Amino acid sequence: MPTWGNSVQPDISVRNLNKVYAGGFQALNNINLDIRRGEIFALLGPNGAGKTTLISIICGIVNASSGTVLAAGHDIVRDYRAARATIGLVPQELNTDAFETVWDAVSFSRGLFGKAANPAHIEKVLKDLSLWDKRNNRIMSLSGGMKRRVMIAKALSHEPRILFLDEPTAGVDVELRRDMWDMVRGLRANGVTIILTTHYIEEAEEMADRIGVIRQGEIILVEGKEQLMAKLGKKELRLLLQQPLSNIPNELAEEPIELSDDGFELVYTFDSQQTQAGVARLLRQLGELGIDYRDLQTRESSLEDIFVGLVHE
Numbered sequence: 170m171p172t173w174g175n176s177v178q179p180d181i182s183v184r185n186l187n188k189v190y191a192g193g194f195q196a197l198n199n200i201n202l203d204i205r206r207g208e209i210f211a212l213l214g215p216n217g218a219g220k221t222t223l224i225s226i227i228c229g230i231v232n233a234s235s236g237t238v239l240a241a242g243h244d245i246v247r248d249y250r251a252a253r254a255t256i257g258l259v260p261q262e263l264n265t266d267a268f269e270t271v272w273d274a275v276s277f278s279r280g281l282f283g284k285a286a287n288p289a290h291i292e293k294v295l296k297d298l299s300l301w302d303k304r305n306n307r308i309m310s311l312s313g314g315m316k317r318r319v320m321i322a323k324a325l326s327h328e329p330r331i332l333f334l335d336e337p338t339a340g341v342d343v344e345l346r347r348d349m350w351d352m353v354r355g356l357r358a359n360g361v362t363i364i365l366t367t368h369y370i371e372e373a374e375e376m377a378d379r380i381g382v383i384r385q386g387e388i389i390l391v392e393g394k395e396q397l398m399a400k401l402g403k404k405e406l407r408l409l410l411q412q413p414l415s416n417i418p419n420e421l422a423e424e425p426i427e428l429s430d431d432g433f434e435l436v437y438t439f440d441s442q443q444t445q446a447g448v449a450r451l452l453r454q455l456g457e458l459g460i461d462y463r464d465l466q467t468r469e470s471s472l473e474d475i476f477v478g479l480v481h482e
């Protein structure tokens with residue numbers, strides 16, 4: 170691992186980044202973003218929001234129109250080789266020679282970064298990814314899940330301290346997705362900084378330390394996952410009534426309350442940061458109004474609810 174390392178300085182630092190594609194389409198609009206050393210950062214955004222464009226610029230595959238990016242302190246344009254050497258990229262598509270063996274493909278990737286051969290490192294990577302037994306197998310003979318592991322092994326072959334995973338679990342089954350999550354957590358435990366893009370909110374909810382939301386080429390929010398859920402999360406209290414109501418009683422008109430179409434359910438929504446005082450008041454009022462309920466359920470909003478609210482605002 171390179172010796173450059175100041176825990177205060179971000180691993181990736183993006184400043185005033187813009188991308189206008191040749192046809193004139195502005196895919197990124199003044200992006201500013203810091204990724205901290207050793208975190209798992211999830212970049213969430215709907216289709217076409219600019220996630221792949223942003224990653225491709227940081228990894229030197231696409232040129233920015235303006236702005237700067239530092240990777241581990243190296244400018245990605247002026248100091249491209251040093252910057253790129255700190256980064257591993259696992260792209261969305263599998264792009265590797267099917268006829269090669271796992272060992273050869275992963276060793277060759279390391280060579281592309283001008284690094285001297287290091288069989289001990291390749292062995293460690295293959296063992297960490299449960300690929301050691303397959304090292305002499307041709308890639309075409311592997312299952313889809315194993316092929317994805319090979320892509321990750323290739324990305325880690327040159328000992329990058331930053332790993333980008335573009336939609337790491339798109340189209341993989343639930344079991345493999347869980348395996349991937351465990352693997353990514355293991356990488357972070359070894360000190361790798363991880364940036365992943367995902368459509369699966371569940372994935373961000375499960376793994377990310379921080380979440381960035383990108384919409385129409387703009388970062389609209391960056392927040393710790395826990396803080397995001399506390400800040401924007403809502404709680405819901407659902408009361409199943411004994412007798413249906415035809416409308417919400419006037420006494421409750423000021424409350425954030427809704428009545429279901431069949432009149433059998435009252436749904437009360439409140440901020441997750443708020444105390445239970447509102448709920449206690451509501452239940453007292455219902456008692457005074459003689460409205461009986463046979464069941465009461467509470468539910469907290471998921472990251473998905475929050476995300477849908479953000480991108481469709």
Ligand SMILES: Nc1ncnc2c1ncn2[C@@H]1O[C@H](COP(=O)(O)OP(=O)(O)OP(=O)(O)O)[C@@H](O)[C@H]1O
Pocket residue numbers: 190191192194196214215216217218219220221222223
């Ligand atoms: N080479 C290109 N030329 C012109 N426009 C492009 C090019 N590449 C991407 N775009 C446009 O830029 C926008 C952002 O694309 P990008 O692939 O970065 O989005 P994304 O967030 O990764 O989407 P997805 O989740 O679908 O992969 C899209 O509207 C896309 O059509």
